[in-house]
Every structure is written in C-alpha cells, then in structure tokens.
Amino acid sequence: MTARNAFYAQSGGVTAVINATACGVIETARAHPERIGTVYAGRHGILGALQEALIDTAGESAETIAALRHTPAGAFGSARYKLKGLEENRAEYERLIDVFRAHDIGYFFYNGGGDSQDTAHKVSQLGEAMGYPIQCIGVPKTVDNDLPVTDTCPGFGSVAKYIAVATREAGLDVASMAETSTKVFILETMGRHAGWIAAASALAREGEGDPPHVILLPEVPLDEQRFLDRVRESVERFGYCVVVVSEGVKTADGQFLADQGTRDAFGHVQLGGVAPTVAAMVKNQLGYKYHYAIADYLQRAARHIASATDVEQAYALGKAAVELAIAGEDAVMPTIVRESDSPYRWHIGRVPLAEVANVEARMPAEYIDESGLFVTESCLRYLRPLIAGEDYPPYRNGLPDYARLAGRMVEKRLPAFGA
Amino acid sequence: MTARNAFYAQSGGVTAVINATACGVIETARAHPERIGTVYAGRHGILGALQEALIDTAGESAETIAALRHTPAGAFGSARYKLKGLEENRAEYERLIDVFRAHDIGYFFYNGGGDSQDTAHKVSQLGEAMGYPIQCIGVPKTVDNDLPVTDTCPGFGSVAKYIAVATREAGLDVASMAETSTKVFILETMGRHAGWIAAASALAREGEGDPPHVILLPEVPLDEQRFLDRVRESVERFGYCVVVVSEGVKTADGQFLADQGTRDAFGHVQLGGVAPTVAAMVKNQLGYKYHYAIADYLQRAARHIASATDVEQAYALGKAAVELAIAGEDAVMPTIVRESDSPYRWHIGRVPLAEVANVEARMPAEYIDESGLFVTESCLRYLRPLIAGEDYPPYRNGLPDYARLAGRMVEKRLPAFGA
Incomplete structure (x- = not known):
C-alpha cells in the first residue's frame, strides 16, 4: 500500500484546544509515513480546499507542531462556511474532489461541529459516487458542547x-x-x-x-x-x-x-x-x-487557563482520527466515551457520521433545577471532570509563547475555482 | 517598649494582589510580637474602624494567612468611602481615634489609592493633635497605577x-x-x-x-x-x-x-x-x-494569571509597611523604586504621605505615539518588567483554591457610632 496525502481543515468558531487536535492529527500522521505522505491544511478551513490554498505542514518543524498543543485559536485559519446540499451545489463538492485528486489526497480530516460532520459525510458519499477513493473522518470540536453521541466536545x-x-x-x-x-x-x-x-x-x-x-x-x-x-x-x-x-x-x-x-x-x-x-x-x-x-x-x-482534561482529549481525538483512517475507516467520527464520573474514566469510541451530522445535543431537562435559575447536582457531576487539571502554556517575557507557523503554501495545480 | 495592636484596612476597588499585601502585613507583624500585638482588620475597610467592626486576624491560622498571598479581591472587605475633610467632619476622625484607643491600636496601615493615603495622613495629624500616639503608614494599591513617586502600584x-x-x-x-x-x-x-x-x-x-x-x-x-x-x-x-x-x-x-x-x-x-x-x-x-x-x-x-513581579511587590510593600512602623516612622508610604529596566531591578523606598495624598500620576506624554493611537517603545520598556513571571494559585477540583477566613470578630467596647 503506497502512502497518500491527507487534508486537514478547521471549521467554525475556534477554541482554546482545536490546535491540540491538529497537533494530534499531524504528529500521528508523521508517525505513519508508510501510509500518510504529507498533511495539507486548508488555509481558512474548507475554503482552502475550494481555493486550492493548501498549507504544507511538512514545512513546519517538529517543535512548531508540538507547540500547537498549547496554542489557542485556529493556526491554519478557520471558516464559517457551510457547503450547500449536494443537489444545490454539486460543483463545490466536485471541486473538492478535483483538488484532492490533484494532490493525491486520500484522507479528509474535518475538525468542527455538526455542520462540518455533515460536510465530511457528504464528501465521503460523493467520493464513492465519483469513484475517487477518499476516507473522510470527522473530528469533533465545539465550545457549545452540542454534538451528539460523544460525551463532550473538545473546547x-x-x-x-x-x-x-x-x-x-x-x-x-x-x-x-x-x-x-x-x-x-x-x-x-x-x-x-x-x-x-x-x-x-x-x-x-x-x-x-x-x-x-x-x-x-x-x-x-x-x-x-x-x-x-x-x-x-x-x-x-x-x-x-x-x-x-x-x-x-x-x-x-x-x-x-x-x-x-x-x-x-x-x-x-x-x-x-x-x-x-x-x-x-x-x-x-x-x-x-x-x-x-x-x-x-x-x-x-483562553488557552492560558485551559482544562488539562480538555487538552488531552482534544489531542487524543486528533490522534484517533488518523488511526481510524489508517485502520481503513470512512465516514466516522471518534468520540469520548465516559466510563465513570468519579474517578473520571474515559476512552475513545467511534460513531458513523450519519448519526452525528446535523443532530444537536441539548442539555437534559434533569440538569436544570425546579426554579429554572440553577443547575442540578447531576449536571455538576457531569461537568466536574471536564475542567479538571491545568495545562499551562510556556511563557516568554510574561506572555504565553504561542506557535507561529512558517505557513508554506503548496504550489497550485488547478485553475482557480469558477474561473 | 510594650507591644501595641495594629489596624489594617483595605480601601477602594480591590485587586488580584491586595491580599498579598495583607499577607505581608500580618506575617511580618506576627514575626515581631515584642512590638505588635494583634492585627485587627477593618471589616469593609475604614467602615470597620468607624463601626468598631474589627476582624481578629489572630483567629486565622498561619496557613490561611499564607493563602492570602494567592487570593484575589479583599478578604476583609473593602469600601468606597472617603472621609471628608477634618473641618467638615471632625467627628469621624475623632471616632477613629476613639476606636483605636479602645483597642490599644498604635499602628494604622491603610491599603489603598490616593484618597486613602490622604486619610492616613489626616489620621496621623489628628492623633498628634489629640495627643494619641499612632503611627500611620499608607500602603499603595491601585490597578489604575496612578499614585505618584512609586514606580508602580500593586495590582x-x-x-x-x-x-x-x-x-x-x-x-x-x-x-x-x-x-x-x-x-x-x-x-x-x-x-x-x-x-x-x-x-x-x-x-x-x-x-x-x-x-x-x-x-x-x-x-x-x-x-x-x-x-x-x-x-x-x-x-x-x-x-x-x-x-x-x-x-x-x-x-x-x-x-x-x-x-x-x-x-x-x-x-x-x-x-x-x-x-x-x-x-x-x-x-x-x-x-x-x-x-x-x-x-x-x-x-x-484575575489572580489565576497574576504577574509574579506584582505579587512579590505587593507582599514586599506590606512587609515594608510594618518594618517602617517598627522603625518608628509615621505618615509615610513604602514605594517601589526602579533601578533598571532590563534586567529589572528594584528596591523598596519611602515617601512622606504629604507628597502622595491626592496627587494623581498621569501617563507621560512621551509614552503615547504621534498618532495618538498607540504607545511608544519607552512606554513598553516601562511596562515589560511589570508583567514578568507567573505565580499560579493552587488548584482543587479544577478551580483555584482561594483562602476563606474564619472571620472572628473582636468584641465591641464602645457604643455604636452616632448612637
């Protein structure tokens, strides 16, 4: 089996730990050169794929990639951009496949919320329909904690x-x-x-x-x-x-x-x-x-006061996404599965994207007390482990020393989209 | 020389490190039992003196007092309460002296901004006029950084x-x-x-x-x-x-x-x-x-992201205030004296309260650039050392573990003020 390249993109509102997920994706991909060539990151998320604006992460040192673990916001740029339905704008999806094909991209890692999982799911279906082999893995992220199935969302x-x-x-x-x-x-x-x-x-x-x-x-x-x-x-x-x-x-x-x-x-x-x-x-x-x-x-x-549990899970989900891809999976998302509240135990699970896409998880009614003005003990039991532990970034001159990317762009091989 | 008690009060808007100053005052006073009996803290600042609402800090363990160093806000309560001029409301000043006399208070440590330094100055003058011996030491505090003479203000x-x-x-x-x-x-x-x-x-x-x-x-x-x-x-x-x-x-x-x-x-x-x-x-x-x-x-x-330099100076000024009192000083305020920007060196100085009271320090004109929309390099040189270093509080269950006082009140010996 020859190595194929991967595409990674950040989507929607950024968080204190989405770059920790990117770090997990890239470090794990680098550990498997026999299966994954280069990870290309979309500049400004999925727009980077549409515009063939690909950041070559091979141009970043191991130190820079490691520093993503403690760097907030979206290092490659994120985007609020929802692809329309396949029937409404098939051209956009086909463009994605064209760009992937041009750069021999066989893995698509999409790091975002419900909309993004839906997009990853559609790209998987289209790849199949167009006869272009691509494995699409959703990677959860959202401060809103509103993705279903997973116990919580990084961020x-x-x-x-x-x-x-x-x-x-x-x-x-x-x-x-x-x-x-x-x-x-x-x-x-x-x-x-x-x-x-x-x-x-x-x-x-x-x-x-x-x-x-x-x-x-x-x-x-x-x-x-x-x-x-x-x-x-x-x-x-x-x-x-x-x-x-x-x-x-x-x-x-x-x-x-x-x-x-x-x-x-x-x-x-x-x-x-x-x-x-x-x-x-x-x-x-x-x-x-x-x-x-x-x-x-x-x-x-606020990466300076990030939850150590959150950082660990964000990284673990990025790593798991790559491992799922290497194991041959497609159209799935790794999840956090809670085993117990106290002591807090969890492991990584997986769910088909079809079960996640566009489903919003609400706060259970039993988490809100009778007055409607406070939460219940069962809510607190759920929340407590999620904020456990500190994971301080390194400091320089009194300020957090966050990663700066070289940001080398991949040479374009296609005409501009829509041109 | 017999030991006399001390009164300590927090004044005006609180900061992330004013309790570190309180810690410096109380720990230093405890180290000199031959000179200082008990430190009484005003509940809600100077109101505590007017109302004879005194917190007996002897009722707090060494661990609790040490924990003040990493606890934000005003542990004894602060107050926005400016005493009027001596001529306008002499009764308030005389009440202060009455309360001090009733509890054998020979030291007055007032931790605040320009108004508070003015009050400390007036109390010193009145004590002298009334023949009641009291040493008044101002202790600087203000996030606004607007006290004169001192290089910077804790907070x-x-x-x-x-x-x-x-x-x-x-x-x-x-x-x-x-x-x-x-x-x-x-x-x-x-x-x-x-x-x-x-x-x-x-x-x-x-x-x-x-x-x-x-x-x-x-x-x-x-x-x-x-x-x-x-x-x-x-x-x-x-x-x-x-x-x-x-x-x-x-x-x-x-x-x-x-x-x-x-x-x-x-x-x-x-x-x-x-x-x-x-x-x-x-x-x-x-x-x-x-x-x-x-x-x-x-x-x-935000004590969780306090400047280590600031915490150290806040504590040092509290310590210095007590040392000035023990050395027999009255109507003075300890200050930060900068020796050099880089490496940053400083020591504790002192200034008569008469030179501080009601004087506001402004940002020098040369700290603002020509556009009026940014600051200059000389401003940055001044600011840089002040944010240097991290001084994290301990955490429990994912949250900073801040001090909680026992808050034992001293028995009142006087009729209510104004009664």
Whole structure:
C-alpha cells in the first residue's frame, strides 16, 4: 500500500484546544509515513480546499507542531462556511474532489461541529459516487458542547473552566465591595442555543451563598419576576448577587433577550448585549448598583487557563482520527466515551457520521433545577471532570509563547475555482 | 517598649494582589510580637474602624494567612468611602481615634489609592493633635497605577498581564476567523482617568501586524476619522483589526464616549459601555462585522494569571509597611523604586504621605505615539518588567483554591457610632 496525502481543515468558531487536535492529527500522521505522505491544511478551513490554498505542514518543524498543543485559536485559519446540499451545489463538492485528486489526497480530516460532520459525510458519499477513493473522518470540536453521541466536545471543557474561574474570582471581588458599591454582577457567556457554558459557572460554588447565585439558560424562558425575586433574595441574604447569563436567553414569547431593541444616540439598533439588558432590569426594578462583563472571545481563546482534561482529549481525538483512517475507516467520527464520573474514566469510541451530522445535543431537562435559575447536582457531576487539571502554556517575557507557523503554501495545480 | 495592636484596612476597588499585601502585613507583624500585638482588620475597610467592626486576624491560622498571598479581591472587605475633610467632619476622625484607643491600636496601615493615603495622613495629624500616639503608614494599591513617586502600584502589573494575555489570545481567535467572520474585535478595559491598563495591551505585540492594532486612551480625545482610517488600514493590510479601548476615552469636547446616551427599549439611559459605542462607529462607518468584550471585574480579580513581579511587590510593600512602623516612622508610604529596566531591578523606598495624598500620576506624554493611537517603545520598556513571571494559585477540583477566613470578630467596647 503506497502512502497518500491527507487534508486537514478547521471549521467554525475556534477554541482554546482545536490546535491540540491538529497537533494530534499531524504528529500521528508523521508517525505513519508508510501510509500518510504529507498533511495539507486548508488555509481558512474548507475554503482552502475550494481555493486550492493548501498549507504544507511538512514545512513546519517538529517543535512548531508540538507547540500547537498549547496554542489557542485556529493556526491554519478557520471558516464559517457551510457547503450547500449536494443537489444545490454539486460543483463545490466536485471541486473538492478535483483538488484532492490533484494532490493525491486520500484522507479528509474535518475538525468542527455538526455542520462540518455533515460536510465530511457528504464528501465521503460523493467520493464513492465519483469513484475517487477518499476516507473522510470527522473530528469533533465545539465550545457549545452540542454534538451528539460523544460525551463532550473538545473546547467545551476549557471554556467551562474559564467561566467557572471567572465566576469565582469576580464573585470574590463583588463580595468584598458590596457593602458600599456594586451589589449585582452579571457575567454574559457564549451559548446561543444551549446553556452548557453558563451552567459551568455553577462549578465555582462550594457552599451556600457562594456565587453564582443565578444562572439564566437559553433552555428556560426568562420569568422576569422570578428572576428579580431571586436577585433581591440573594442581595438581602448574602449582601450581593452574581448572575451568569447565556447570550441565548429568550423571553417567554421566544425572542432573544439581547434583541430587545437597544438603540444608540443615532437611533441605530445596538446588536447583542444580553448583559446590559439584564442589568437594566435589575437597576430599574430593584435599584441595585451593578456591573457587567461580557467575556466574548476571551472565554474560548483562553488557552492560558485551559482544562488539562480538555487538552488531552482534544489531542487524543486528533490522534484517533488518523488511526481510524489508517485502520481503513470512512465516514466516522471518534468520540469520548465516559466510563465513570468519579474517578473520571474515559476512552475513545467511534460513531458513523450519519448519526452525528446535523443532530444537536441539548442539555437534559434533569440538569436544570425546579426554579429554572440553577443547575442540578447531576449536571455538576457531569461537568466536574471536564475542567479538571491545568495545562499551562510556556511563557516568554510574561506572555504565553504561542506557535507561529512558517505557513508554506503548496504550489497550485488547478485553475482557480469558477474561473 | 510594650507591644501595641495594629489596624489594617483595605480601601477602594480591590485587586488580584491586595491580599498579598495583607499577607505581608500580618506575617511580618506576627514575626515581631515584642512590638505588635494583634492585627485587627477593618471589616469593609475604614467602615470597620468607624463601626468598631474589627476582624481578629489572630483567629486565622498561619496557613490561611499564607493563602492570602494567592487570593484575589479583599478578604476583609473593602469600601468606597472617603472621609471628608477634618473641618467638615471632625467627628469621624475623632471616632477613629476613639476606636483605636479602645483597642490599644498604635499602628494604622491603610491599603489603598490616593484618597486613602490622604486619610492616613489626616489620621496621623489628628492623633498628634489629640495627643494619641499612632503611627500611620499608607500602603499603595491601585490597578489604575496612578499614585505618584512609586514606580508602580500593586495590582497594576497583574491587570496589565491579564489584558496583554487576553489581547494576544483573542487576537489569535480573530485572526483565524476574519476571512469569513468577525473583522474587528474591541476589548474594553478599565481606566477612567489614565490609560495605563489599555496601554499594557501593547505588550502582546511582537511584530508588525500583531494585535493590538489600535489603542484608545483617555489621554487622547478621540479623533473619529483618524481612528476609523486606522481600523480600515489594519483590516486591509492584515485582514482584521484588534482595538483596545479604555473605559475613560473622551470625545473632543471632553465627554466620556461611554455617556453618549445609549437608551434601551424603555428609553432608559444605558450606563457604561464604551465598547458598543466604538463597535457601532465601526459598523456604521465601515460596515465591518465586529465583536466586543468587556472585561470589567474579570481583569482586576484575575489572580489565576497574576504577574509574579506584582505579587512579590505587593507582599514586599506590606512587609515594608510594618518594618517602617517598627522603625518608628509615621505618615509615610513604602514605594517601589526602579533601578533598571532590563534586567529589572528594584528596591523598596519611602515617601512622606504629604507628597502622595491626592496627587494623581498621569501617563507621560512621551509614552503615547504621534498618532495618538498607540504607545511608544519607552512606554513598553516601562511596562515589560511589570508583567514578568507567573505565580499560579493552587488548584482543587479544577478551580483555584482561594483562602476563606474564619472571620472572628473582636468584641465591641464602645457604643455604636452616632448612637
């Protein structure tokens, strides 16, 4: 069996550990030169394949590839680009096959969320239909933790840890100032459709009265009165209140709370910002002094406080993806299979892409408590091991020393797409 | 000479390392039992003295006191409470002396910014006038880095490191997504009157094209056209633009940019939020997709990524404060004296409180470049050593294990104030 090349691409929103997966893919591929020639990485994800913009990872030293393990964001560039259905835009899929053929690419590793698994699945089907042999392996990634089958998604554990740490630290700050200053602190987290990230803030609580005091989840339509009652109760009992709110929280009529029509001085609608909306509620109805933080990209890029468990799993899934390919598998995705919560034990499993593509995993109802304003112990049991362990990057001059790629491009062999 | 007790209070906004100073004060006092009896800490800062709400630190184990070194925020509670002038409210000052007398307090350590140094100075003067012997030592603290004489203020180095790390990490995120998604990222930092914190983001830049690309400082009135030109130039040359903006940025007519009259759906003025204002400018004038983060308390509470230099200096200043008191000094503040930038060398100095009280240190003009949109190399030379080194807290269950005080209160001996 002769070696064939591999194509690797990062897709969608990046994370603190997606490069650890890339590291697992490339290091494992390099360990099997008899089966895998060169790993070409798509510049800006799947666009790199469409545009034949391929980064030659053979041009990167072993040290640089190893450093990807501790480097956040997408080192090769990611893309928010969803291929249309096969029937709507067959040309795009055929272009992918053309590029793969031109560079003797026999393995396609697609590192992303639900959409990406769907794309990997379609490419596998098309390769077969076009008589071009290609093995397509999906590799999970998403801070939203919304892929089915796998116990968790790389990227989530680190953002969960970041939010839990931030909640504990800012909570101490507010507790120490509340007597004469801010009484209500609001932390806005990512999570447009699922409350996993906001829920992780609950890990900061050790005993009664500890922050967070309220968690607002997209799964629970906001009951403004119930929420305000809880805030008042917290301030009266503990002197302050820490609220963690997911960006995806909705009103009872199904609208995003962040889209409540805030306007600037020129009358322009201000986009986003569920935190200021919640803050205004607190201020106007209860009169408490507030502050809010919007963590935004800081939370998903925070490699400096990544979960060691998350980093390990991210790498292991990249490695497993290559091993599945070498074992002859196609149209599958490696997964995390949990064996036990405590002690935490897990192993790598696999699932056919057909079972993953476009299926969204929601937070189970039993993870949300009766008030709808906090999570349950079973949720905490699930979350705890995911943030375990620290995995600090190396530092230089007081700052994390992240990888910089040489980024050598592969010479193009085809005309431009659409030209 | 018999031992007398000490009073220690935290004042104003808390930091990642003010408890490290408390640790230095208490550990050093404990090492000199022949001179210092018990350290009483004010619950909620100076309010604790006015209300005779004194925390008996003798009730805390050596382990708990040692753990303060790695615990953020104000463990004894801080307060935003400025004593009025002596002539306006002499009763408050006399109450302080009464409480000190009732508990045989001969040392007053006041840990705060310019206002607090002023208060410590006045208490010293009043003690003398009232014939009550008390040595008043100011201990510097402020994330704003705006105390005069001292080279830097504990708390600043850690928030500087946080902002530089966040800028580097979020910058990598935006760089990897910009091809198909967010092109402009805005990070709002603290700094109502001085741009030190926003300036520290510049430490993230290693080479041309690295983020941050623009820094907006309170010292430079916003020139909207010049700013937008720089943003467009950055997006065109590098594909994206990272803007770091201080909350205190003002318009040419001297108004805070954050007070531009944003209103919510109910017509209420929305407070704060310079980031969304800048974002709206970018969106409306240039049309770029943006995201913004507001770090708020996360930045000053982030003990998990504290600067080792900052922690060391915070502790050393607490220790020095006690040593100054033991040496018989009064109405002074220990300072950081820089000997050289690189290698960074410093020692502890001292300054009379009269020279510190109510004097605000601004960023020197030569630290801001000609465009007004970035800092100079001399600014970076000043900043670099302040973020050097990591000083990680211990972790338990994936989260920083911060100190929890027993918080035993001293029995009151006086009637309530004002009763």
